[in-house]
Amino acid sequence: MNEPLAIETKNLTKKYKRTLAVDHLNLQVPRGALFGFIGRNGAGKTTTLRMLAGLLEPSTGEVFVNGERVEKKSRGLHRLIGYMPDFFGVYEDMYVWEYLDFYARCYNLPPAQRKKLIDELLELVNLADKRDANVQALSRGMQQRLCLAHALIHEPQILLLDEPASGLDPRARIEMRELLKELAAMGKTIIVSSHILPELAEMCTHIGIVEHGKLMANGNTQEIRRQLQANRILRVRVLTDSARALELVRNVRGVGEPSVIAVTDNSATLEMEFEGDDHAAAMVLAELVTRGAPIAEFSEGGNALEQVFLQLTTAENN
Amino acid sequence: MKLARPSLSLNPVLVKELRGRMRGPRAFLFLTGVLVLLGLVSYGLFQLALPRYYDRFGGGNNAAAGAQIGQTVFVGLVFLTLLLICAIAPSLTAGAISGEHQRKTYDLLMATPLAPFTILAGKLGAALSYVLLILLAAVPMTSLAYVFGGVTMEDLVKAFAVMGGLAIVFSVMGLFFSALFKRTGIAVGVSYLLLGLATLGSFFIYAVVGVMRGEQPPNWLLAVNPFSALASALVEGVVLDPNSVYSGSAMTPLLWGLAGGRFDNTTLPQIPLWQYTLALYASLTLLWLFLATQLIKPVRRFQFGRVGWLLIVLVIVGVIGALVAVFAPRFIPPLRAAWIWQNATQRNIVPNGTFLEPPDWNWQIAAVAAPTAKSETRAQTEWQRTTVLKGFVRVWNPTVDAATLTLTQPLNVPISEVAQVKLRLVLQIRNQASEVCGAAGDECPVMVQLRYTDVGGQAHTFTHGFYANGKPRPGIARACLTCEDRPQNQRVNMTNWITWESPDLYDARTPEETPRTFDSITVQFAGAAYDVLLARVNVLVREGRPLDFRSRFNATPRWSYTDALPYQILNFLNQFNMGGSSRRVPGGFIIQTGPAPFIAPPTAAPLPPFKTP
Structure with a gap:
């Protein structure tokens, strides 16, 4: 330095x-x-x-x-x-x-x-x-x-x-x-x-x-990413109706209140705020699976940096 | 951070611009076009001038006709070239900086360590190289005119110097506006607008002032006009001297008028305009260059560096100095006398000295000192047969017998206060045979004598003779020693028109010898086998009190600009002028006290005035 x-x-x-x-x-x-x-x-x-x-x-x-x-x-x-x-x-x-x-x-x-x-x-x-x-x-x-x-x-x-x-x-x-x-x-x-x-x-x-x-x-790119990991988003698509999906996902440790962003005939996509690194994310997935949630898709919501960018800029706009 | 090392490498901007400009057929086609235009115009001018002067001067191998044709072609070409420069120079630079902005290459250029002045110099150099092409293309054409005669090397150099200077001025003007407006269109428009104002606008103002005042307006009104500057530079030259044999050229009134003199050639322009124009434009150019360097700097636009301040100070000092030099003398008492003297009008006191029209021509002719009756008769007969051509008289003795002829003009001009007296002759020795030198001791083919009486009543004669060398032949002297070995006499080139102007006669006087009356002027033609053309006989008197400081130069020959090396080179080059040229020749003089030593006053009965057949 x-x-x-x-x-x-x-x-x-x-x-x-x-x-x-x-x-x-x-x-x-x-x-x-x-x-x-x-x-x-x-x-x-x-x-x-x-x-x-x-x-x-x-x-x-x-x-x-x-x-x-x-x-x-x-x-x-x-x-x-x-x-x-x-x-x-x-x-x-x-x-x-x-x-x-x-x-x-x-x-x-x-x-x-x-x-x-x-x-x-x-x-x-x-x-x-x-x-x-x-x-x-x-x-x-x-x-x-x-x-x-x-x-x-x-x-x-x-x-x-x-x-x-x-x-x-x-x-x-x-x-x-x-x-x-x-x-x-x-x-x-x-x-x-x-x-x-x-x-x-x-x-x-x-x-x-x-x-x-x-x-x-x-x-540093990594540092910024880590600083802002509190605001990572997890996206989960569950093969049930949305009420059931919410019930399944709610109260999993380490994630915030989920919200429904898309519903199809046989699945619902939820997004939730998430704190922690990729290990923590794996834990979340394991817990969901043990709860018996039929997970079709499990991903990070969007590009992390893009999120940062959007967040920062929208926060400024507000 | 290291300082940039000074380097001798080429200006990168210049290299780049030249690569772009000179590539491909463009420059070649442009140059061809210019040459064709100049060629056509000079041929046209030649065709126009040929009948006019050929007829007037009796045809044949006549030097005067050649000179007038040469002059017409020369002046026409020079003005066309200046027009081309005015039309092209600003457009070559008006896009120089604005183009960088519009092409979006400005930032790239500014990110380099090039100094603003380097960029400007490169752009300017590239534009000037193009203008130089035009000037170089014009040189061979004007050289053709030079061969015809009527144009001296001095005129040629002066014309091209003025044009080169103006080309720099207009290029810098375009550059400045280009940096100022950042838009090529506007820069071009404003450049030409300004150029139009300087030319047409100044003529308009000049004309308006003239009409309103009802008299000749002061010619400094035309100082911003490039065409007037060029005209005045040429008018100053000997070829367009109002008292010169060439003043009859069709171009004379044009030049005269452009320079702000009178069209009838009677008044010299008040000031040598071109010097003022160049001084004015030189300061303006420095200012434009300086502002442009400030304008193209991306940051710290209005902070002057050390060089910047130095330039500003130089410009201010230059402008103030020029103003003081021009205007101060008339207000400062010790200098006021000098100013009055400088501005005193010169007038010619010899009537009929221009031989323009036969009725004007009223000289006393006398044949004196003719050794034999035969040669005297012959001289007189030949004299009678000789035509007085418009503008000059020919005195011709084709025999090998010596004959002397004098032309005398009584003056009887009383003088009260005269500051300067000069003699001016325009003549040509067409032939002088040195094989048949006589022993009379006064055999200069031409000799002028000015007789005057001083304040004490003593008579004086100012004498000056001219002779020409013959062709070198074994056993034969190249010149008649009787004329040559006298200090007041002077050798001139055979078949060349010369304009000779004496130094100030007052330089040789003592206070007691101050002239009271100018009595008469005599031109004597003497010798065997001579042929002389005489075009002008003037005594130029500048009135006013002579200045005290001039007594310091009393009787000592002063250094003249004609002694300088460049002038000697010009003189040398003039020898290759085949068409007969007109040139100033330097000369010394002595004043004889007492009655005329060589020529008796015309006691013989004067011949009747000459009449055209």
């Missing part, structure tokens, strides 16, 4: 004329983390990332990169951070290699290194065969990957990726996910934002959830 955080913000705030886009955000991203920055559209994700990238001046608050405060004049920031915006365009009349060459020149890389790096990056993002294609002729997914390659050209320690999977088809999404895992394995700190939770749920080591510019949760 003594190791400085890759990125830390203290009371980071961005105020536009009327709206508070980012509201006293205290974000902590440890080194080497794959950080999922989750929030609905308009929650302030992009604003935050732009401030971290030095493209937007915070109204108040501070940003620390590797423990050092980002001053207004610190130009070294550009070399530490690779940034990929959510919406971006490409230049006209440019070949793929020229696109990367341009940014490599911007970082003042020597010619020999430039050429080697471009080839390596194109290999990494799987565009090696498109080296001499026109950037405008690339598909959306290819452009996303090319943009990711551009963000890597100066070998930054920290990557800020704003919705890297938006607009991609499912297959391209999977490819992008694999790519991010590969980069994480290379030891880079990656902050990736999304408004779609499942996309990040599996792979992120850390998560921050933002809503209306406020940080609702921030930390």
Whole structure:
């Protein structure tokens, strides 16, 4: 824990004329983390990332990169951070290699290194065969990957990726996910934002959830999940009518008051709040079976993180 | 955090822009189009000018006709090129920054460590390289005009320097609006609106002021006008001098009017407009560049860095300095005299010195010092046969016998306060045979003498002669030593029109020698086998009290800009001008005290005034 955080913000705030886009955000991203920055559209994700990238001046608050405060004049920031915006365009009349060459020149890389790096990056993002294609002729997914390659050209320690999977088809999404895992394995700190939770749920080591510019949760994925296990939902489908089902399930240890959410001709689906880990869940199932309940289905209600997300956001809305 | 190392590598933005711009057939087609347009226009101008001047100057291999054609083509081409630059330069940069916004590449660019100024410089460089293509395309075309003559290398360099400067100005203007509005359409629109105001708007204001005042408006009203700037740069040149033989070109009134002078060529524009225009636009360009660097910074938009403050201070100092330099002298008593002197009008006191129309032409002709009756008769006969062409007179001795002819104009102009006196001649030595040099000692084919009386009643004569070298041949001197070895005489190139302007005659005077009256001016043509064209004889007098500080230069030859190396190079290049050029030639002088040493005043009965047959 003594190791400085890759990125830390203290009371980071961005105020536009009327709206508070980012509201006293205290974000902590440890080194080497794959950080999922989750929030609905308009929650302030992009604003935050732009401030971290030095493209937007915070109204108040501070940003620390590797423990050092980002001053207004610190130009070294550009070399530490690779940034990929959510919406971006490409230049006209440019070949793929020229696109990367341009940014490599911007970082003042020597010619020999430039050429080697471009080839390596194109290999990494799987565009090696498109080296001499026109950037405008690339598909959306290819452009996303090319943009990711551009963000890597100066070998930054920290990557800020704003919705890297938006607009991609499912297959391209999977490819992008694999790519991010590969980069994480290379030891880079990656902050990736999304408004779609499942996309990040599996792979992120850390998560921050933002809503209306406020940080609702921030930390290790497992930790957050555990903190919120009190609110896990169990879903049980019992092959009886609903009254009988309720009777069977009620008073099982460790679960709250069940509620009927669906009834069919010969079964009823119940949901109940549940505290505890997966062992406790197994105990619940065992008890139900010993009570003689004809269980057809026993599952966790929905994606846990999605629940967290929904809960947090709805609580805020109320 | 390490500081970025300074690097000598190419500007990445420039590389990128050039790769995009110069790729494919676009640049090639564009350049071809420009060349075709320039070629067609110059051919058209040539066809228009040819009959006009060919007929007027009697046809044949006439240097004056060639010069006028060359000048017409040159001026037309230069203005077309400027028009192209005005039309193209802002559009090349108006999308530079706004395009990054609209293409959504701005953030990617800003996330790089490139300094805003580097980005601007790259964009500007790429745009200017395109403009440079136009200028380079125009150079060979204007060189054709240069071959015709009538255009000096000085004019050429000046015209392209002014156009290059204006190209930078308009490119930076587009860049600034592009950064300001973030929308290419608006940036283009505002750029052209401003350009329109600077050109058409300033002409309109100029015209309105003129009509309201009922007199010539001050020409600084046209200082923002790029076309006026170019015109004034050319008007200043010797070819468009109101007293030059070339002032009859069709382009002269156009240039004259554009520069804010009078169309009848009688008044010089009050100020050298182009210098003011370039100074004004240079400050504006610095300001635009500075603001643009602030505008494209993603954060800390209105915080100036050290360089920013330095630039601001420079701009302010520059503007204040320019204002002081222009306006202060007239308000500061010690400088007021200098200002009055600077702005004193110059007037020509020699009547009939332009040989424009035969009725104007009223000089006393005398044949003097003719060694034999034969040659004297011959000279006079040839004289009679010689036509006074519109704009110049030809004095021609085709014989190998020496003959001397003088043209004298009595002046009798009393002078009260004169600050400066200069002689100006426009002439051409078409031929001078050095094989038949006489021994009379005064055989300059052309020699001018200005006679004046000083305040003590003493007579003085200012003398200056011209000669040309013949072709080098074994055993024959290249020039007549009798003319050459005198310090007041000067060699000029044969068959080149020259405009010679003397230094200020007052520089050589002592207080007692201050002229009281200008008595007469004489031009003497002497020698065997010479052929001289004389186009202008002017004595330019600037009235007002001479300044005290000028006595410091008393009688010492001053360094002139014509002594500078660039001018020497220009002079050298001028030798390759085949069509006969007009150029300023530097010259020294001496003033003889006492009666005229070489030429007697025309005591012989003057010949009757010349009449056209």
